[in-house]
Amino acid sequence: MANDIVNVEPDDSLKTWGWISYILHLIVAIGAVLPGAQASVALLLVALLIDFIKRDDAAGTWQATHFSWRIRSVLWAGLLYILTAWLWLLFLVPGWIAWSLISLWFLYRIVKGMIRMNGSRPMEPKDVI
Template structure:
């Protein structure tokens, strides 16, 4: 029976949590870009909580940069949405353009992070923002 126990390395567990978070972020990012496919903000909040909780476990590993990458992506996108929200009051088109660009930028960051994580590579320091 003791041989039936599967030993999961900490990196494997972190990578699994990282994938869960990236997939939740991806669902939200696609929902933000595809008209009519809005995903719940709850998914984004769940992913953000995962990232904040597991970030300390990833300290000192190549995956630490991914947890920070996802947290910064959400915080920057949120800030940009708030800063540009006044554009919706002026006219529909400027607000739509601004939020579309922010959403595309967010989707790009999530896909870029997923590609690097799939290759077991950290985010590079130049990729901070």
């Protein structure tokens, strides 16, 4: 049947890229929370690269908020890891606690974004940080 051509809307393509990014972020987030299950930083960088490249394509759509959400999640987590790195050098347990909390926060943000993406809903303005 020659007339059975699948028409992929730009919105569908963005959603596919968004899901790929969310899944990569999720793998990294779970790896950060589970001891001994560290995922590669390369996965995080690939996901972040996808988000930066596709963010302009998503401008003006409900999905733009998801690309920004994921970028901000990574940048904030990275900053928090850097700011608390000294705890590892001076005190092992407080460093572990701080990084565990940051990792749980990152996992929460990724899961929250995935739930909203699944419902085809943008991230809300109150969800800035």
